[in-house]
Amino acid sequence: MKSIQEINERIKKGQAIVLTAHEVKQLSEEKGIGHVAKTVDVVTTATFSPMCSSGAFINVGHTTPGLKMEKVSLDGVPAYGGIAAVDFYIGVCERHPQNDRYGGAHVICKLIAGQTVQLHARGRPTDCYPGTSVDGPISLDSINQAYLYNPRNCYQNYNVAVNSSNRTLRTYMGVLSPNCGSIHYAGAGEISPLFNDPYLRTVGIGTPIFCGGGIGHVAWEGTQFNADAERDPQTGIPLIPAATLAIVADLRGMKRRFVRPLLVPGYGVTLSLAIGIAIPIIDEEMAKAVSVRNHQITTRVIDYAVGDVVGRISYGELFEGHASWRGKTIPARTLSDYRGAQTVCHALKEWIISGHFSLQEPVHPLPVWGKLKRFGGT
Secondary structure (H helix, E strand, O other), rough: OHHHHHHHHHHHOOOOEEEHHHHHHHHHHHOOOHHHHHOEEEEEEEEEEEEEEEEEEEEEOOOOOOOOOEEEOOOEEEEEEEEEEEEEEEOOEEEOOEEEEEEHHHHHHHHOOOOOOOEEOOOOOOOOOOOOOEEEEEEEOOOOOOEEEEEOOOOOOOEEOOOOOOOOEEEEOOOOOOOOOOOOOOOOOHHOOOOOOOOOOOEEEEOEEEEEOEEEEEEEEOOOOOOOOOOOOOOOOOOOOOOEEEEOOOOOOOOHHHHHEEEOOOOOOEEEEEEEEEEEEHHHHHHOOOOHHHHHHHHHHHHHOOOOOEEEHHHHHHHHHHHHOOOOEEEEEEEEOHHHHHHHHHHHHHHHHHOOOOOOOEEEOOOOOOOOOOOOOO
């Protein structure tokens, strides 16, 4: 057993052995899980994928005269102003009313790039806030707070998509070819964070993360967290979508290469976000977890034409770039940037080795609630 405190001391002294997820899997195959447990301190994991359940809280500072901003837009993209006078939230999937190709993700990325965006705000005058409107440019240099608060990121083992209908389907999983002509997935497979800590033994509330090129934290369990998912008895990895993370991170310090607006045809705007998590190797069980390979990870296949589960497939087959499906070979397509995720693994490794990034014991384990429900209304 090694504690996170002991590992941090080794990091401070420059003695920590830090490997990327890819490197540790090679080491495990060459010398075994026991060797990994004894010699490795930290493993860096990452994903770089569309994360629709994301957005930014922004506080622009008070105006003169004071204004309670109730109707807010940035570059024409609606933001939610029903919070406080000058606080609002802009979701990455929110679209410009006259331009479906531009949305909240573009606004957020412009701010990260140091550019200005146009604020338009209206409000009902009150005794304490007599103003009625304000228009003008804002940037990260001119406002108070601007930080991502993403309700659901880093999905653990999300579904794979096919389309059995005779027409093309345009979905958030991409453009699905008819007659099961393609199979689509998202995620970085064996280097993804929650595949390498399937029981969330080291990832919890307060865990520091690499987020969009800056440092963020796990804020809470993510929405749609499913703690009841059936697991593979050998790896402990859920067989269906399970854990998710709510994350928070300052826009200041992020880099555009790790935060990208994405236009998905027929679906709309979303955000592709790079997230990396450092997994401490506290015992042999964690060494086994970070040794998992793509061929050991299976996920369910959903037919998006009817919404039914129609099979299972391994990430090993998906990462080949094609898959055998119902007697034919079809292309396997991803929405994720695997090379980008590998870059994050190496960047986070360098942060740890240089002392720029340290580990932290979670202040509370996950899940807090974690029971997946379906809407029961009419």
